[in-house]
Amino acid sequence: MSSIPTDSFEDISTEFSHYFQVGSLTSSYKPVLLKSILFCIKRGKTQRMRDIHFISMDNIAIYFLKFYFSLYRRFNIKQLTSKNNKITIYRIIDRYIDEETTKLYDRDISDEIVDKIKKALYRNVIYLLRQDSYFYEFYDSHHDVIALPREIKDEQDFNHLLKKLDVHRREIAFIGIPDKIVLFIEMNRPILDAAINANLALFLEKINTVPNLNIKILAADGSFDEIRNISPLLKEKLCAYQNDCCFYCGKNMSDTAEADHFVPYNYLFDSQIWNIVGACEKCNGKKSNHVVQEEYLRKIQERNLEEEFRHVFFQDRLDSLEFAQNMNKILEQHYRNCLLNFKLLKKRNLSVDFGKEISHMY
Ligand SMILES: [Zn+2]
Structure with missing residues (x-):
């Protein structure tokens, strides 16, 4: 006993x-x-x-x-x-x-x-x-x-x-x-x-x-209070920067604008502006937890480098260009790793009809 x-x-x-x-x-x-x-x-x-x-x-x-x-x-x-x-x-x-x-x-x-x-x-x-x-x-x-x-x-x-x-x-x-x-x-x-x-x-x-x-x-296990949300002010600034057009489909977002984590939040677990885009409700909903195709990686990287973007969002940095370049490298690395992660898992068929521009996701 x-x-x-x-x-x-x-x-x-x-x-x-x-x-x-x-x-x-x-x-x-x-x-x-x-x-x-x-x-x-x-x-x-x-x-x-x-x-x-x-x-x-x-x-x-x-x-x-x-x-x-x-x-x-x-x-x-x-x-x-x-x-x-x-x-x-x-x-x-x-x-x-x-x-x-x-x-x-x-x-x-x-x-x-x-x-x-x-x-x-x-x-x-x-x-x-x-x-x-x-x-x-x-x-x-x-x-x-x-x-x-x-x-x-x-x-x-x-x-x-x-x-x-x-x-x-x-x-x-x-x-x-x-x-x-x-x-x-x-x-x-x-x-x-x-x-x-x-x-x-x-x-x-x-x-x-x-x-x-x-x-x-x-x-x-529920012991971490996540801070996922982007502040309303930041979202507003981002949408104004995009002229209220959705980053993915280009349509006017008007009051359906949402802040979207380009590399999914559930992968990155961080909410830095270099990974955030304004998206319409429809695109944001479709994209959800997925990775989009590579042309959009180029698009967000270009955006991060734009002088006006850096001026609005990285204005307190003297090295904003260097910073944006480095962040783009990190973004790309996360994008590739995330893609690999999803591919390796082969978990679901993530094919989504995403308008003309985004024909499929991984
Ligand atoms: Zn859209």
Whole structure:
């Protein structure tokens, strides 16, 4: 019979340190599962009984899904298995969630999806995480402990051990964390969050070349207040500069003008003027999160170099021409990387009828 170390904060700290020192990750599941558990504690999605905080597997699965959904659909963060297939959670998202959905609401998450995710957690990670950071036990729907040893080698071993106890993995309804460990988590939350995110970013950086990955991780778990919007004044200046004509279709924008991130915001995660154009509502809506064809890259680069543009938008810089040239180089690099990122993912057919000028997108 196992017992979680609850004697002292030092013991608990050692357990967590152990987790962060375990060799390099082979997937992002472990840090994300730990994030999910911490998130449920933070949001009070726990039931407390007998000095134990019970977190339902359903709640863990839902957070797990939402986090991966953002990484995948919103930020195009790739994750492949060793066989170069999409990881299971991405396949679940593809199968059950409409590909046009970019924001996931609770009402979109069916019981069937939750079951699929729990299955993936049981198969891949829930017992392995416990091996590395030993702070929870498994419980059934009656809140009775399912006493498993700490060392569980693999899925087969896990199933075998459950069978000996006459339990099916589906019957694991909760994980239970003792009071003292929850207290430790609450007290050390900033450092634990930072350590998990760093761990995750290190892993993801190996397979993704996208800017601001660390901020995207924060945004995906809702802890980053994004500043996406361009100020109304700046938008007004930009539209006046464009004579109220849409950057893409050239038509008069009148009061439908919108500020558009040329390299999509969800890729760049920044709102610098050299990447912003005024677009009509229709073009902005069609472009959405996509990359447009190269002639528009040339067009925005030329615009950034124009003397009047520099005068209006970079006026406080003495080196505005040099600055614009450098920003254009950065813009082009981001454009190419973003394109590559979308192409590599081959995620959707992004062909969009964009009037005469923009015939297709990548
Ligand atoms: Zn337009």
